[in-house]
Amino acid sequence: MPFLRHDMHSLSGAYALDALEAGAERDRFARHMSRCQSCASEVRGFREVATALAFAAAAEPPPELRDRVLAAAARTRQLPPEVRTHARPRRTRSWVPWLSGVVATASIVVAVLFGFAQAHTQQQLNQAQAENKAISLLLSSPQVTLLSRSTTKGGVATVVLAAARHQLVVVTNGLPALPAGRVYQLWLIGKTKIVSAGLLPAATSGRTAPVLASGVVKGDTLGLTVEPAPGSAQPTTKPILALPLPV
């Protein structure tokens, strides 16, 4: 279901109040916001309004909470200041039991961290954090399927599919480098229509950072094509990968 741009923009208020449910719509808006300066600044202003609402609701917590929080802080290691060396101890830890079951997805985790390493501005970092959160939610959901397939041009795409969430994460390794002005674009190819599932980010050392695609439905096939930058509305070349998704 493609959103009209105008529709998208009107979600800024709901987004700023955290009133979009996790999933396709929120992800779409977050993606939209990363390209839409005016939406981002509108959301910033709305969050200040929300801050005033929070202060208007201020309440006194139990006094013993203070000592507990201060003591916990004294034991908690802080993140270093540079944005490039990102580590999230909590999340990483919560992945551990799951990872031990599905070792192959380690590559995704590496790629997630790699995504942070690529963030050079706060905005990119914020976006990477939002993506990371969505991706870690997906990776920690109980039923995921791991798929992996070579493309017809070489290189491998690895997909973690969470059918119940209608989401998947794609990373690639070893795809051929593209000439300037060309991009790799992912597609969800359904029975009646084809929707873009986003562009692969530029590869570093042959790997691409994870791309999260939402709105996967029964009967979809994941496709990958080479498109003129900045991507196409519908595929214009023959897919180099067509991976049926067991949804």
Add this chain to the structure above:
Amino acid sequence: MNPSDSDASRFKSATTDRRGERDLDDLLVHVARGDQEAFEAVYDRLVGPVYGVTRRVLRDPSHSEEVTQEVLLEVWRTAARFDPAMGGAATWVMTIAHRRAIDRVRSTTAAADREHKTAEVHTPHDEVAEAVEASLDRERVRRCLEGLTDVQREAITLAYYGGHSYRQVSDLLKVTLGAIKTRIRDGLIRMRDCLGVS
């Protein structure tokens, strides 16, 4: 009876007063370097609204306490990632707080607990009334909320304080999804102008 000065100035300094805001930003810079005294000061300034908003959303006091602790620890842990260019420190912290509360509410177990407590459902007007105890700043927020249309005000309070998604708000208010989106956004624009947010 009358709000204490410190109460009013705490709100003011943390949300509106530019100089106060910078102070809080400075404190966070020190927190990022592991300054525990600065963290205590941040705690004292912000724990009230953090606890207040999580309590509104979660209703359960012990869940709210847990989430408040998580939020403040996240502030401690990630203070180095705070970028003043992206908005004030109070807004950064409140965004974390509200989001955490919402995450908790939408996780299934908490949602089940919460359903019990929804029995004594506040009507949106009660929500507003609760939000506005005596304080000059609360008064200002109240006045701005009152400047909204009923649907705008109800939609915003149900979403923010009630922790409802806009779909749920649309069900509760029997207004179409498209209209709710617009009401929330229009209401926030009015609030923004009324509160003098940049």
